[in-house]
Amino acid sequence: MPTATFRFYEELNDFLPAGRRKRDFEIAFKGRESVKDMIEALGVPHTEVDLILINGISVDFAYILQDGDRISVYPVFESLDIRAATHLRDLPLRETRFIADTNIGNIVKYMRALGLDVHCDLTLCPREITRISNQEKRTILTRSQKLLKRRDVTRGIFIRPGTTVQQIRQIIHLLSLKEAIAPFSRCLVCNTPLVKTTKESVYDRIPPKVRAFCNDYAYCSGCDRIYWQGTHFARIKQVVDRILGP
Numbered sequence: 001m002p003t004a005t006f007r008f009y010e011e012l013n014d015f016l017p018a019g020r021r022k023r024d025f026e027i028a029f030k031g032r033e034s035v036k037d038m039i040e041a042l043g044v045p046h047t048e049v050d051l052i053l054i055n056g057i058s059v060d061f062a063y064i065l066q067d068g069d070r071i072s073v074y075p076v077f078e079s080l081d082i083r084a085a086t087h088l089r090d091l092p093l094r095e096t097r098f099i100a101d102t103n104i105g106n107i108v109k110y111m112r113a114l115g116l117d118v119h120c121d122l123t124l125c126p127r128e129i130t131r132i133s134n135q136e137k138r139t140i141l142t143r144s145q146k147l148l149k150r151r152d153v154t155r156g157i158f159i160r161p162g163t164t165v166q167q168i169r170q171i172i173h174l175l176s177l178k179e180a181i182a183p184f185s186r187c188l189v190c191n192t193p194l195v196k197t198t199k200e201s202v203y204d205r206i207p208p209k210v211r212a213f214c215n216d217y218a219y220c221s222g223c224d225r226i227y228w229q230g231t232h233f234a235r236i237k238q239v240v241d242r243i244l245g246p
């Protein structure tokens, strides 16, 4: 049977069993196998892959494996000087808009607190999440490898286990999002961008205690909420500061 030698780099190793991490390993295959199908059969979602070199030459997902091929597989934004190489996407996963899978919990609220656009609807099924992702160019955030392996998924990030702070730092790092961050510019509940408003215009809707100490208010036209820098804000700001900290 023909064989090919694989090696996966950096965090792609998280998807492999211990014996295959950060080392060459040989795989036997039958007939015509595309490199994409082979990579997914080994457990790595294609959305995590940005560059494939075969015998030192970059190829796309459709490449059909040949006997004796040596395959190096790199994640999105692995820093390599590979000017001549073909990245699998023109602008790999640089969209700063997201759609949340139903399994990622707390990070939606805190990503919105950073001003990032995260669509989240807990009633969506994987097919609908994928459709919205493609239609609106939103990167899927999920803890499901199965979802990322769907053929029609083109952008997605696998959220690795960890704290909310670690998970969001991972996303910011992967997509170089630092410049897209604008804390407290978006509604935590419905994702609508907030607009600044005056104390006078919301006077009747805020508790007297708040009026006394707070002069800055923001309004969400999506869900008719008023935001001010109270105790709830302080708690969220603590987490935001840890996400953006060193």
Ligand SMILES: [Zn+2]
Binding pocket: 187, 188, 189, 190, 191, 192, 220, 221, 222, 223, 224, 225
């Ligand atoms: Zn809102």
